[in-house]
Amino acid sequence: MTPGGALLVAGTTSDAGKSVVVAGLCRALARRGVRVAPFKAQNMSNNSVVTLDGGEIGRAQALQARACGLEPSVRFNPILLKPGGDHRSQLVVRGRAVDTVGARDYFRHRTALREVVADELASLRADFDAVLCEGAGSPAEINLRATDLANMGLARAAGLPVIVVGDIDRGGVLAHLFGTVAVLEPADQRLVAGFLVNKFRGDVELLRPGLDQLAALTGRPTLGVLPYTDELWLDAEDSLGTVADAPVGRPAPARGREWLSVAAIRLPRVSNSTDVEALACEPGTAVRWVAEPSRLAGADLVVLPGSKATVDDLAWLRRTGLADALQTRAAEGKPILGVCGGYQMLGSRIVDPVESGAGAVPGLGLFDLEVAFADPKVLRRSAGRELGSRIPVHGYEIHHGRVTRTGDPAWLELEGQPEGSVRGAIWGTHLHGLLECDELRRGWLRTVAAAAGRTGFEPAADVSVAALRTAQLDLLADLVSEHADLPALERLLADGPPAGLPVIGSGLTAPC
Template sequence: MKGALLIAGTTSDAGKSVVVAGLCRMLTRRGVRVAPFKAQNMSNNSVVTLDGGEIGRAQALQAQACGLAPSVRFNPVLLKPGSDRRSQLVVRGRAVGTVGARDYFRHRQQLREVVAAELASLRAEFDVVICEGAGSPAEINLRATDLANMGLARAARMPVLVVGDIDRGGVLAHLFGTVAVLDPEDQQLISGFVINKFRGDVELLRPGLDRLTELTGRPTLGVIPFAEDLWIDAEDSLSTVADAPVGRPLPPVGTEWLTVAAIRLPRISNSTDVEALACEPGVSVRWVSEPSRLFDADLVVLPGSKATVDDLAWLRRTGLAAALTARAAAGKPILGICGGYQMLGRRISDTVESDAGVVEGLGLLDLDIEFADPKVLRRVSGRSLLEGIPLHGYEIHHGRVRRSTDNAWLELAGAPEGSVSGAVWGTHLHGLLESDEFRRMWLRRIAVAAGRSGFVVADDVSVAAIRSDQLDLLADLVEDHLDLPQLERLIDEGAPVDLPTLTAVAASASR
């Protein structure tokens, strides 16, 4: 097998990332040398690669599905939104500036060359490259600057499958409309459809699929059922909804639950940090956005942010800042990660991200933060200063600690890191809670601080193993529910040469 395939979606969060991950894992299990590729991602969920850059979290998971280390090659252009109008532009893993829509238009030719070079390199090295689109190819207002959908498919002559999420309703209209609004040249590459998250008897859907084929001249290559156990590594911000649970909590080992409230910041970044907690039996994690949900929780997590100063102001407007202060005064545990850690300090000096100058923090930790270039990007190992337990993670931040009187609780690469004061903990380290032995130790401390004597930490939970099981589940879903011979033909041979334009099919069907 030799070739490439683009997985597009009718909407954001339609299932592109998980279908790509499932295809990558399925092909890898069959001995195919496969690599993922997303030309341009817009996400604040990112990871640091072994080559010292940052890419979207989904591409790191897809790389793992292929048995590969994360690399900037798999996501050469990353946009990290800091506001509704401006995003940090990351090219080949490095931040090169902040852009708006008009600025980005000026960069398009240079970025197109970067994308083309990386894709060509991967196609030369691997048997198959499975590409993920961005948003929807039906965003025709952005077609002139498109690097990740039909612009990429046209440039590389790749067949395209469009994924639709039936959970959102109207999936057949979404699939039809996605093709209908495209130029005839783009339509020629849309080779079929995949329906995601189906519940019930697929035969009830069959007449609609048959009619969709009549109207578009394109088959549905599979209907993937809803999988309740599939939840880890949700990249899109649409998946991080306030008052929604994280994962599927397992019953406690002991007699009590431990409850975690994770604050859903407007510009949240690396929301996946809390997923490691949700892997633990008896730990219930929920996203929250209003103050009353903080008082009863055993632990509150203040996660990272791509707009630290703006999200700090939001905490104050919503009353969440006052609730955090009340928790700290009562000795109830709080954990701040990266941007959340910075907000817990006394002062933030920011002339890089928001250009706000000096801003007062929450004052729950005695530290000062100064934003500076270049951005800190590193994967790092270390140990806990509490019990000497080894740990690992990665850092992505502009903010530096310039002054701190609180005790450090971590040691990274031989240097102290993080701050703890009473029941308030802070660190710049993402992925910290994926270190299994460390997480168990720390949760025991949190349970004691929260007065949960009946909570027992399981001694056999492995986040890495759970993530691997999730990838195998995705591969099983793809293998069991997609037309693999037809899929393989698309990869080997490209889009069928006789695909009609939708206008021609519709005219024929109406006669």
């Protein structure tokens, strides 16, 4: 393979499977000794992680880096948009927040962002044998073509071959694949080299006639049909997976006599929703996203996760009655966990001149805690211990809020400083990833179960979240290796777009 080969994996829709296909390809190539790196020019997600170089990138790119055997780096996701409302997003460039933008004023950043993307991709291609690029949304959003940095705009600028992934589980995949190509302008179409079908159930031979007709209509082959599996659920790309009243993962049978039920509140602007996935890794722990008060009544534990719009989501808790339900629960001594923005909401007061501009806002009053928002955003990896048990812990922090006063005992000690709060059966922390610390999670869940009266619940001593994540990456690589034409994909990486790819449909012309 020629050093510096690159390929773009696009999708017919958001959540079509771009992230998992890139992760699977990364893992499959890395297992064969290829020096491979992931790249997503522009991501829009509130699920992010802190990198070793002190920046912030989408969580999917961190997982893809892990698939390659690499530490997460801002190089892999140089532009991140974090939605704080329906019309405004925080713009993160090379790991640092630089502005808050709407769709219209995003245009003024276009030239500078193109240069950032081009520089980072060129740098990665110089350092690695292969770079697997992930698109964003769909390349068929031709109304956005003029400002596109992550789909055909990237492919055209860098001369990348493009594979389009479609999710057959949603129905209409053949039309989606054909239509995605047909609406592109001719120069973009000539970069689309083939298709991948994702989440197929049943006998692939029944699909074969449709794929043959798709090849005849488009002049492009389908390079793989990946089967559906419900074993892939860790590290969701965005909030599409956090649907209210939906389960998280598929927990293994309980090790003890009783199950533990967990209700995770699905905030409108939930961020780092993946924090609750570590709980769902525990046998006998049933985790479900909820969005209305009645769903809290039977839960043994309620989790209030992070938010990209803390004050706005706090107001939503009050409007929906969930705030009253949490306060009733606290008065009854039932377990609650708040993480990052959720932790801040549990305090007595938030002063926010940064995200919402609302100034001083009363919290839920479950902690004696005051938080003030300020720039710059706190971005750091942290390590320390749980104060009571002295169990080692680690994770990362992403927040504008600083604790200005607290009257409750700290839960943790990080880098020698107290962090988080404990009051009865209520816990809070700014530390994302805390529950991935297996020893901490097991001991804490025993405490939660005792407070909830679930004396028959027993955490598993042999569950490792890191090992489960690695197993999912290996499963992805196995699926790609078995069900995709990996040699053909490697040829695209080495040789670039095939010559003579036909233009189909109307061959629309869009402004560049």
